[in-house]
Amino acid sequence: MGQFASLRGLRKLQRKPCTDRPDGPRHATPHRHEARILKSPYLLIAEDDADLRALLSIAFERAGYRVAQCSNGIELVQRLQSVIEGKEDAKILALVTDIRMPGVTGLSILEGLNDLGVPLPVFLMTAFGSQEVHAEAARLGANRCFDKPFDIEALVGAVVRTVGIH
Amino acid sequence: MRIATKLVVGSTVGMLFVLTIHAILTFRREMSVIDADRRQEGQRLAHAMSLAVGLEWDQAGKEEALALLNDVATRDSDVQMRWVDMKTPNVPRKSERVDSAAFTTFEENGDSQDVLHSYAEVRDSAHPTASTRGAIQITQVLSDEKVRVQESLMQLAFAVLIILLINAVLATLLSRRWVQRPVAKLLVMAENVGNGEFSTRATLTRRSGREFSELGSALNIMASRLQEIHTAREEEYQRRIASEAQLQHAERLITVGKLASGVAHEIGTPLNVITGHADMIRRNQVDAVGAVKSAEVIGAHAGRITNIIKQLLRFSRRSGPERAEVDLAELSKQASESMLSAYAHKRGVTLKTHGLDEPHLAFVDATQMQQVVSNLVMNGIQAMEAGGTLTIGLHTAEATPPAGLGLEAGEFLCLKVADTGTGISNEEQQHIFEPFFTTKDVGEGTGLGLSISYGIMRDHGGWIEVDSELGIGTTFSMFVPLRFDA
Numbered sequence: 001m002g003q004f005a006s007l008r009g010l011r012k013l014q015r016k017p018c019t020d021r022p023d024g025p026r027h028a029t030p031h032r033h034e035a036r037i038l039k040s041p042y043l044l045i046a047e048d049d050a051d052l053r054a055l056l057s058i059a060f061e062r063a064g065y066r067v068a069q070c071s072n073g074i075e076l077v078q079r080l081q082s083v084i085e086g087k088e089d090a091k092i093l094a095l096v097t098d099i100r101m102p103g104v105t106g107l108s109i110l111e112g113l114n115d116l117g118v119p120l121p122v123f124l125m126t127a128f129g130s131q132e133v134h135a136e137a138a139r140l141g142a143n144r145c146f147d148k149p150f151d152i153e154a155l156v157g158a159v160v161r162t163v164g165i166h
Numbered sequence: 167m168r169i170a171t172k173l174v175v176g177s178t179v180g181m182l183f184v185l186t187i188h189a190i191l192t193f194r195r196e197m198s199v200i201d202a203d204r205r206q207e208g209q210r211l212a213h214a215m216s217l218a219v220g221l222e223w224d225q226a227g228k229e230e231a232l233a234l235l236n237d238v239a240t241r242d243s244d245v246q247m248r249w250v251d252m253k254t255p256n257v258p259r260k261s262e263r264v265d266s267a268a269f270t271t272f273e274e275n276g277d278s279q280d281v282l283h284s285y286a287e288v289r290d291s292a293h294p295t296a297s298t299r300g301a302i303q304i305t306q307v308l309s310d311e312k313v314r315v316q317e318s319l320m321q322l323a324f325a326v327l328i329i330l331l332i333n334a335v336l337a338t339l340l341s342r343r344w345v346q347r348p349v350a351k352l353l354v355m356a357e358n359v360g361n362g363e364f365s366t367r368a369t370l371t372r373r374s375g376r377e378f379s380e381l382g383s384a385l386n387i388m389a390s391r392l393q394e395i396h397t398a399r400e401e402e403y404q405r406r407i408a409s410e411a412q413l414q415h416a417e418r419l420i421t422v423g424k425l426a427s428g429v430a431h432e433i434g435t436p437l438n439v440i441t442g443h444a445d446m447i448r449r450n451q452v453d454a455v456g457a458v459k460s461a462e463v464i465g466a467h468a469g470r471i472t473n474i475i476k477q478l479l480r481f482s483r484r485s486g487p488e489r490a491e492v493d494l495a496e497l498s499k500q501a502s503e504s505m506l507s508a509y510a511h512k513r514g515v516t517l518k519t520h521g522l523d524e525p526h527l528a529f530v531d532a533t534q535m536q537q538v539v540s541n542l543v544m545n546g547i548q549a550m551e552a553g554g555t556l557t558i559g560l561h562t563a564e565a566t567p568p569a570g571l572g573l574e575a576g577e578f579l580c581l582k583v584a585d586t587g588t589g590i591s592n593e594e595q596q597h598i599f600e601p602f603f604t605t606k607d608v609g610e611g612t613g614l615g616l617s618i619s620y621g622i623m624r625d626h627g628g629w630i631e632v633d634s635e636l637g638i639g640t641t642f643s644m645f646v647p648l649r650f651d652a
Contacts, residue, residue, distance in 0.1 A: 049435045051463050055442040062451065100431065127434020128427065148434035152442045153449075 040090055042066035043159065046076040046097035046106070047125065056096065059152045064165050065093070073104030080109070084118060093163045094121040094143075096155070099133060107133070110140045121162045123155060169349075170341030174334050181333055185326040193319055200311045208245075208284030208304045215247060215302045216286035223288065223299060231288075235302065246305040250285070282306040348378035355385055364393035424600070428614075432474045436467035477614055487531030487625050494535065494579055494646065495526045495560050501539040502558050502583075505547065514553025515546075521560040528579050528646045530626055535646075538619040538630075542583040542642045545615065549587025549640060557584040565645055567629055578628065578645040589636035598632055619644075 043065045047053040050071070057067045070076040076097065083092055095113075097106040106124050113120055124137050124145040137145040144158050215235065223231035232249050239247035284304040351368050358366040366389065370382035443460035446452050452460055499522045506517050528535075546556045563580045567573035590598060599620040616630075623630050627647045634640035 047435075049439065051439045051467065052435055052442070055439060055446075058446075059442070098435075125438075127432075128430035130427065149437035149441045152438075152445060 040066060041093045042068050042090060043163075044068050044070065044076070044079065044092050044095045044097075046070040046073070046095070046101060046109075048072055048098060048101045055152060056155075059156050060096075060159070063156045063160060065159075070097075073101040073106075073109065075103075076101075076109060077104055077112075080113070080118075084116060092120060094123060094159055096123045096159065097125065099124050099126040099129065099137075099145075107136055107140060110137070110142055114140060121159075123159060125150070125155075168346070170338060170345050173341050173345075174337040177337055178330050178334055181330055182326070185322075185329070189319065189322050189326070192322070193315065196315055196318070200308075200315070204282055204306055204308065204311070205284065208282055208306055209286070211245065211247075212284045212286035212302045212304045215304070216288045219249075219302060220288045220290075220299070224290075228299075248303050248305075249300055250303045251300050282308060344375055348374040348382070352378070352382060352385060355382075355389070359385075359389050359392065362396075364389050364396055429474065429478065433471045436470045439467045440464050477618075487534050487622070489529050489531055491527055492530050492532045492535065493525045494528045494530070494581065495522045495524060497532060497535055498522055498539050498558060498560055498581055501536050502543045502556075505540050505543040506556070509544070509547050513547060513550060515550055516555050518555055518557045519559070520557070522558065526560055526562070526579055528648070530646060531622075534622045534625075538622050538644060539581065539583075541615040541619045542581075542644065545642070546583050546585035546587065546640070549585045549589075551587075554586035554639070556586075558582070559584075562648065563645075567645070568631070571624070571629055573627065573629070573647075577648045579648055580643055580645050582641055582643045584639060584641040586639040589638055590632065590634040590640050591636055595632050595634060599630070 043060050045053060045056050045060070045067055046069075047056060048071055053069050053071065057069060060067050068079070070079055076095075080092075080095075082088055083090075095109070097109060099106040106122075106126075110122050110124070113122070121143045122141075124142045125148060126133055126145065127148040129137075129145060129147050134145050143162055144155075146155055215238065218238075219231045219235050222234050235247060235249055282305070284306070285301045286304075287301050288299045290299060348370055351370060355366050355368040367386050368382040370379045372379050374382075443464050447457050447460055499519065502517065502519070506515065509515075543556065543558070550556070559582045561580055563578055564575070565578045565580065566575040599617050620630050623644055623646070628645040631643045631645070632640065633643070
């Protein structure tokens, strides 16, 4: 029951014509990593704050990863959907996502991935997360859940330990 | 009038009536007995005298006979006797009397001396069929008897008076004992129960009268039932007070929790950006230009945190409105248009307005009003992620403020901001004006906007209402009083 619900949730969110860029971010504002990430494995970062997103990208790129960014939950869902449906050749190594984002929460993304049986390492970020949030994250099989403000190097280290260096 | 008095008066009147009837009947009977006795006595005397006079007449002639009569008459002073000729007009005709030797007529004299005349005929004993020689008339005066009867009547009246007096005294005493005392007891009890002293009991024995003792025990049962109900109510009341206090405490905790997590969430990300950039500089990961950029980012996010704190402080130490005469129509128009031009076109929101073209003057703080209108318009836009229509209307309306605000009904300027968005559930409507209550995603709002707006409207002697239906839309109505008395 929960499985279908979250699937429906993912699809419903995807259908919503509410992103600022209906064609998807890739076409409207081509990212500088765009060409590479379509071919080689990359990390997907979803965070609504632009500065933190940039900071995370820099840190992961410095650690040797290719990075793709999503600025809200809906973008993230669309991106994951296209990967799952095989529209992208590249493999996503891990997902680093904020829990509270406009559109959809990181926890429901994780639940959707579980329901679809996608084995993707997920690292969650939340601002002063409550015990309930951490428990829910653990229950849904998140690799780690970081409380903001956290040490970005610690996050990078955790990702490295899980997916190795690419 | 007391029941006891009524009983005494009633029984006295009844008794008086019975005794009076009895006295009248007794008087009549006595009178008739006396009358009959007198008549009989008169007739006997007249008959005896007639025999004696008739015999004397036969033996010694008329003269001797009449002398005998006179002789007897003078000796007996109680009765008057005289000889009457039958020709005397006073004597009743034979045809008018009973066929008897002796008969009586009753004559009432005007001077209250009732007189009784008895007659007996004297006949020729040798020739009984011959005509009458004459008659003996016996005259009796009845006044003495009347006086005696009146005296006995007086005695009877006196006795009646005494009886009535005794009756009154007895009835008073007994009614005091049997009616007033138990009634007073019951009254005291009823008053006590009325004053909430449900533990009082009336102690009425059978001696107080069955009705009163039954009434007393019924009242006792009533009082004990009332006491049970009262105790149950009291316990229920205490329980409710306790649970309400608990609830209030819990709600306070929830509010504080929401406030804390709202603040935490708002400042968590900027803090992370700050520490991240600081780490980068500390670890020498950036060159001089990068360090300057990092410092700029750090400054910007520190400013963001400062803003959040400022907003919180403004919320808690909100200053009173600085009022001036403001055209609320113009103000609403400007505020909503600037909000719409900034956000709405992206979301496919169209604006409709009513009543914003004519001026609606109000005595308000323009900046604060702008804040409220902008906030409501922003909420409307954000509720319509899939686009829709935002309707802003301003009109004067008779309105009744919600209870508990201490405001009186009257004329208000009413600004309605209606969206065709997702709507707000009833449960969420209950908390919508609470600080840091937000259904929005991160970055869209702090959850302070509506509570600040609510506070501003309250400061202006007005209020905000919300009316919403899930899937149909939400209407916020803000009411500003037309008149302002400083």
